[in-house]
Amino acid sequence: MNEHAGPPLRLGLIGCSPIARRRMLPAIGLVDTVRLSGVAAREVERAKEIAAELGTVASGYEEILERDDVDAVYISLPNGLHCEWAGNALRAGKHVLCEKPLATTREDALELTELAARNGLVLRENFSFEHHSQHTKVRQLLAEGRFGTPRTFTASFCIPPLPPDDTRYNAALGGGALLDIGVYPLRAAQLFLGPDLTVAGATLRVDERLSVDLAGQVLLVSADSVFATLEFGIQHSYGSRYSLWGSSASVTLDRAFTPPPSRLPVLRIDEQDHAEEIVLPPSDQFRNSLEAFVGAATGPVADNDVERPWRDAAVATAGLIDEIRKRAVCVGVRDEGES
Structure with missing residues (x-):
């Protein structure tokens, strides 16, 4: 993990939803502590098209999680796929900023938040309006x-x-x-x-x-x-x-x-x-949410006192x-x- 004064957080996108394109990608361009390392989409040709527009690399979901130049991922998939790919990303050692809702059931949300806590990783549910x-x-x-x-x-x-x-x-x-x-x-x-x-x-x-x-x-x-x-x-x-x-x-x-x-x-x-x-x-609010996530993910450790309220809120929402x-x-x- 990066120190605050170190290099930018290297972020991969999993999913190319309208909200990602309209709000998150412009926000990434405004935050100098994060760099877009790649774009993954279900249709590789779609990923290549968007990656070419952004001057980055296209890949599939699994591939982007295997890359050494990706520290964290932003997940913007259909709601029913959030839990699966957030879990895959956490098991791959990546920090996760996931579009709302984090999971479709409390049981799944609890499993994800406990996985993040055990692995010392930041897991944030992107309710950007809160920021x-x-x-x-x-x-x-x-x-x-x-x-x-x-x-x-x-x-x-x-x-x-x-x-x-x-x-x-x-x-x-x-x-x-x-x-x-x-x-x-x-x-x-x-x-x-x-x-x-x-x-x-x-x-x-x-x-x-x-x-x-x-x-x-x-x-x-x-x-x-x-x-x-x-x-x-x-x-x-x-x-x-x-x-x-x-x-x-x-x-x-x-x-x-x-x-x-x-x-x-x-x-x-x-x-x-x-x-x-x-x-x-x-x-x-998207820039603010991204900056808060980057700040948490680039610290020397994922501070449980800081992250616990975010994890608890996600579980409560799912409940x-x-x-x-x-x-x-x-x-x-x-x-x-x-x-």
Whole structure:
């Protein structure tokens, strides 16, 4: 492993998803402590095409894990393949930054995090929104008592229907709205209300032909008896927001989960006889997430005190996914158009 003042972290890409191309690759170009060593894709010709654009080397999944010039990998595969290839990378001695969710079940997430801990490797689940400064500001105001005692938290993340051949409609590859979109509101609830959350109820709208969920709602209760209402879907107009309502004020944030790097976030705070808006500076959450990962992976050792909260959060998120599936009332539809 590299020292902070040493050479850049040599990073390999496993998977060439749209999010990797739109957000992670530009971020890599902005961080001088990381260097792209190669690109791996299921279709080697596809990898060669992208590698040529980036001036790097193309390979298959197994091959990139065998290379001595790769210290870490960024995994951006369909959700159902995250666990397999994160595990393969950890067993190959590579640090791992994996797109969310890390795994589709708590059992798999726990196995991966324990493997990383045993091998002294950094394993991060790339919920990049957590690294945006707008949420840091909300947490600061919450800690200062600006909203009084928290009472309810609501969060929504919905996107329009996807192309018919999109992998998120493929149950075998871990498709569905819960795993792809619903995990954002879940993680936001963890971020603001703490890790001890109970699933009090859930509904899922399921495409009976594809066997994937298209939308859902979840009710959580925190250890401090704060209610959280979450909604998500892949059959809506775009929406990405949350609101935290306390005993003396509420705060609302739009474009909460996927703001572009140039966006000036606006926190709206409402009280009974007063409203104000706080405009915050822009922040590149993918760059911030990458820099945090590189900083952890280039230290002399993977610091368990630093990494344990990240590992625990991934396991907790996967546990919520398990519980939602178990408790959800499922409403069947034959296809997205009928819903």
